Structures are given as structure tokens and as C-alpha cells.
Amino acid sequence: MKKTWLTTAVLAAALAASLTACSGGAKETTAAQTEAQATEAGSEAETEASEAEETTAAAGELQKIVVGASPAPHAEILAAAKDVLLSKGYELEIVEYTDYVQPNNALDSGDLDANYFQHKPYLDSFNQQNGTKLVSAGAIHYEPFGIYAGKSTSLDAVPEKGTVLVPNDVSNEARALLLLEAQGLIKLKDGVGLEATKNDIVENPKNLDIVELEAAQLPRSLADGDIAVINGNYAIEAGLKVSDALATEDSQSLAATTYGNVVAVREGDEETPATKALVEALTSPEVKQFMEDTYEGAVVPLF
Numbered sequence: 001m002k003k004t005w006l007t008t009a010v011l012a013a014a015l016a017a018s019l020t021a022c023s024g025g026a027k028e029t030t031a032a033q034t035e036a037q038a039t040e041a042g043s044e045a046e047t048e049a050s051e052a053e054e055t056t057a058a059a060g061e062l063q064k065i066v067v068g069a070s071p072a073p074h075a076e077i078l079a080a081a082k083d084v085l086l087s088k089g090y091e092l093e094i095v096e097y098t099d100y101v102q103p104n105n106a107l108d109s110g111d112l113d114a115n116y117f118q119h120k121p122y123l124d125s126f127n128q129q130n131g132t133k134l135v136s137a138g139a140i141h142y143e144p145f146g147i148y149a150g151k152s153t154s155l156d157a158v159p160e161k162g163t164v165l166v167p168n169d170v171s172n173e174a175r176a177l178l179l180l181e182a183q184g185l186i187k188l189k190d191g192v193g194l195e196a197t198k199n200d201i202v203e204n205p206k207n208l209d210i211v212e213l214e215a216a217q218l219p220r221s222l223a224d225g226d227i228a229v230i231n232g233n234y235a236i237e238a239g240l241k242v243s244d245a246l247a248t249e250d251s252q253s254l255a256a257t258t259y260g261n262v263v264a265v266r267e268g269d270e271e272t273p274a275t276k277a278l279v280e281a282l283t284s285p286e287v288k289q290f291m292e293d294t295y296e297g298a299v300v301p302l303f
Contacts, residue, residue, distance in 0.1 A: 062086075065274050066093045067263075068103035068115035072237045073291075073299050074261070077141070077282065078116060080290040084281040090274060099216055100169065101126075107264060108132045114269075114278055116140065117233070119259040121171035121194060133267040138279040139260035141291060142300045143232025145179050146245030148219075152226040155183055155246050161207050165221055165228035166198075168212035173197060175255045176229035177210075183247050186210075194258060232298055242298040251300070260302045 065085065069075040078094050085092045095112065097103040103115040104126050118126075120136050127134055150165070152158045164185070166176040174196040180186050187203035188196050198210040213221055218230045219238030227246065235242070242248055249255050263282065265275050281287065283303040291299045 061089050062091050063089060063274065064091045064093055065278055066095060066111070066113050067278065068095045068097055068106055068112045068117070070103075070117040070233050070237075071096050071098065073141075073143070073233055073295060074116045076294070077287060077291065077299070081278075081281040081284065081287050084284045084286055085277060088277045088281065090277050090281075092278075099214070104130070104132065104134060104264070107134060107266065110266075113274060114263050114265045116261070116263050116282070118264065119171070119261055121258060122169065123262065123264055125169070125171050134264050135267050135270055136262040137265050137270045137275050138283070139262050139302045140279075140282045141302055142256060142260050143236075143298060144242060144248040144251075144300070145175055145229055145232065145255065146235055146240070146242055146249075147179060147183065147227050147229050147247045148222060148235065148240055148245055150222045150225040150227055155185065155227070158185070158206065158208070158226045161209060162226035163209045163211055163224070165211050165213055165218055165225040167215040167218065167229070167231060169215065170195070170197070171259075172215055172231060173212060175249075175259060177201070178253070178255055179229055179247065179249055182250070182253070193254065236295065236298055241296070243296065 067078055069078055075094050075096050078092060082092045095103075095106070097106075097117070100118060100122065103112065103117055104123075106112045107115045108130075114137065120139070123134060123136060126132065147155070150163075152162060158164075164180065166180075167173050171194065174192075174194045177186065177188060177196045177198065177200070178194075181188050185206070185208060186201050189200040189202050192200045198212070201210070211225065215231050216234055218228050219234055219240065222228050222230075230238075230240065232242075235245075263275070263279055265272075269275055288301045288303065291301050
């Protein structure tokens with residue numbers, strides 16, 4: 001009996017040990033499987049996240065550039081550059097301005113990434129007067145100044161004490177006076193050059209009344225004067241053609257070689273990828289062809 005009991009006890013213990021071992025092995029296998037599954041799920045999640053990031057990055061490759069410009073020709077030229085910029089990964093937004101002050105203020109405050117409407121002498125003058133730090137990222141084109149007929153149909157027909165309308169900002173007024181001098185209507189003080197104002201007129205044979213107006217107002221005021229010296233972009237906007245002008249700047253004149261219209265940016269942004277892409281687009285063969293075909297000499301590419 002003792003032997004039978006002992007044998008039974010041993011068998012029971014062995015069976016219990018066996019069951020315990022199996023149970024423990026089952027738990028360990030389940031944990032391993034769970035860990036493997038978790039690892040696999042984590043890997044899949046990371047892959048999906050990476051793919052999502054790649055998709056987002058791809059969608060985000062098209063960066064926006066906001067550029068201020070006068071309606072014509074600058075905004076039109078920018079529009080012609082849109083597809084070229086798109087191929088470089090940039091979406092161009094054009095904000096139009098009808099004066100020469102707001103686009104520089106907007107650029108200085110960060111509302112714009114760049115602007116395209118002015119020449120460098122005006123930009124330098126604006127910086128000096130307003131304490132801004134705006135710089136040229138590149139010259140794009142030149143717009144010949146023209147003398148346009150108002151009450152007088154020719155320069156010879158301008159009467160004694162006739163009214164001559166000119167821009168009132170320093171750099172553009174000097175340019176207008178130089179053109180009037182080139183036509184023999186006035187004579188300026190020697191050496192005054194691009195700093196000329198009407199106070200520098202030393203000879204005025206017809207005693208012309210030089211009236212200074214905001215540049216944008218000149219085409220609208222043309223009928224009030226005998227003649228007006230008008231900026232190229234405002235002449236274009238008003239439907240005036242260079243071929244209709246009584247006189248235009250010579251392509252080799254001091255003004256022509258100085259007053260190239262530039263892309264302006266904040267100091268330090270001249271070499272950013274966006275700025276470079278913008279300048280490259282505006283100096284592309286496609287845009288050059290657009291200028292030459294569209295403006296018939298009123299806009300001259302500088303590249």
C-alpha cells in the first residue's frame with residue numbers, strides 16, 4: 001500500500017510539473033508572438049508615417065512667392081513668368097499697386113517677398129528718406145521715358161510759358177529734366193546729372209512752367225499741360241505708345257544706362273533660393289520674348 005501511494009504521489013507530482021511546464025511554455029510563446037506582432041505593427045506604422053511625410057513634403061514642394069508690382073508692365077511680365085517659376089517649384093502671387101510708395105512699405109514690413117516696379121536710383125532714394133534696407137536682386141528691363149503731347153502737338157509748338165508736366169520724385173524728375181534738356185527745351189547746371197531738380201535749370205528760353213506731379217497722375221493730367229514727361233510703365237497703363245511720343249530717351253543716354261527696373265528684396269534675401277528663382281524666371285528666354293512681342297520698344301530687356 002505504501003509503495004502504491006508513493007508511486008501515485010510521484011506520478012501526480014510529475015504530471016503537475018509537466019502541466020506547469022507546458023503552461024509556462026505557452027505563456028512565453030504568446031508573449032514572444034505579441035512582441036513580434038507589436039514590432040511588425042510599429043514598423044508598418046512607421047512606414048505609413050514616413051510615406052505620409054513624403055506625400056506631405058511632395059505637396060509642400062510648391063512654395064509661394066508674393067511679389068508686389070505696378071499693373072503694367074511689371075505685373076504683366078510677372079504673369080508671363082508664372083509657368084517658368086512653376087517649373088522651379090514656386091507658385092507666384094502678384095499683388096498690384098498703383099503708386100511707388102506702398103510696394104516698398106509692404107516689402108519692408110514683410111507682407112511681400114519682393115517687388116518689381118522701380119529702378120535703383122528710386123530705390124536708393126526711398127531707403128535714404130525712409131530708413132529702409134531694401135536692395136536690388138537684379139535688373140530686368142528698361143523703360144524709355146517719353147515726352148507726350150497734351151495741348152501742344154509737337155515740341156516746336158510748345159508756346160511761351162507753356163506748361164510742362166514732370167514726375168515729382170527726385171530720381172524721376174531728374175530723368176525727365178535730362179530728356180527735356182536733350183531736346184533743347186531747357187539747360188541744366190553743369191554736372192548736376194541724376195540729382196537735377198527744376199531749381200537746377202539755368203536756361204529756360206521759353207520760360208516754361210515746370211509742374212511737378214505724382215508720376216501716376218501724369219497720364220490723367222496730360223490734357224492740362226502742353227506736354228508731359230511720363231514714366232514708361234504709366235504710359236503703357238494709359239495706352240500711350242512709345243512710337244507716339246514726341247521724343248524718347250536715347251538708348252545710350254545716362255538715364256537709359258542707369259534706370260533699369262529691378263527686383264527689390266529685403267537686405268539679406270538677395271541670394272535666397274526663392275529670390276534666385278524669381279530673377280531667373282524674369283530673365284528667361286520666354287519672358288524676354290514676351291517683352292519684345294508685347295511692348296514694341298516700350299520695354300527693353302536688360303539681359
